Amino acid sequence: MVARLTIATEGADATAACGEALASAVARGDVVVLTGDLGAGKTQVTKGLGRGLGVREPVTSPTFNILLVHEGRIPLYHLDLYRLERPEELDDIDYFATLEGDGVSVVEWGDRFAESVPNDGVLVALHITGDTARRLEVEALGRRGAVLTDAWRSAIEGLAGVAVTDVEPS
Numbered sequence: 001m002v003a004r005l006t007i008a009t010e011g012a013d014a015t016a017a018c019g020e021a022l023a024s025a026v027a028r029g030d031v032v033v034l035t036g037d038l039g040a041g042k043t044q045v046t047k048g049l050g051r052g053l054g055v056r057e058p059v060t061s062p063t064f065n066i067l068l069v070h071e072g073r074i075p076l077y078h079l080d081l082y083r084l085e086r087p088e089e090l091d092d093i094d095y096f097a098t099l100e101g102d103g104v105s106v107v108e109w110g111d112r113f114a115e116s117v118p119n120d121g122v123l124v125a126l127h128i129t130g131d132t133a134r135r136l137e138v139e140a141l142g143r144r145g146a147v148l149t150d151a152w153r154s155a156i157e158g159l160a161g162v163a164v165t166d167v168e169p170s
Contacts, residue, residue: 004139006167008136009135009136010162011161012044015045017161019048019050022155026104027074030105032106032122036127037128040127041134045106046076054073055072056072059076062078062080063080067093075101077098079106084112122152123139
């Protein structure tokens with residue numbers, strides 16, 4: 001099983017296509033934690049995931065709402081922790097119950113509270129490498145994360161504007 005991947009994308013459409021490919025692998029209760037600077041592509045990945053889950057309404061960043069719920073074949077819980085200042089605020093938004101819910105949870109800015117990153121899921125660090133180029137560093141968290149990482153790797157092979165490489169354990 002692959003524990004870590006690097007995905008290189010060229011353009012917002014390719015970044016979103018990676019998220020759409022992930023939709024073929026996710027199940028209820030899965031968690032995807034996204035980190036990276038403003039404009040790195042976190043919402044593009046989530047838009048693609050939503051498209052792959054059959055979400056019909058636009059998927060936008062929930063920065064001011066903190067949590068948006070999108071209905072698809074599996075509910076998509078889209079969280080954004082950017083505006084939270086203290087870990088205690090996670091309880092105010094029912095963060096942990098949401099992650100344990102019946103949908104797929106995507107957490108943007110999930111690294112703001114390192115202790116809140118789940119032990120099972122996928123951690124994706126997005127990096128800006130050019131005007132439209134991005135690098136996604138994918139790390140499997142736990143057994144389910146390893147399964148998701150493997151399935152995601154298979155699903156993105158051959159996508160236009162996308163290159164994937166396995167990262168050997170250090």
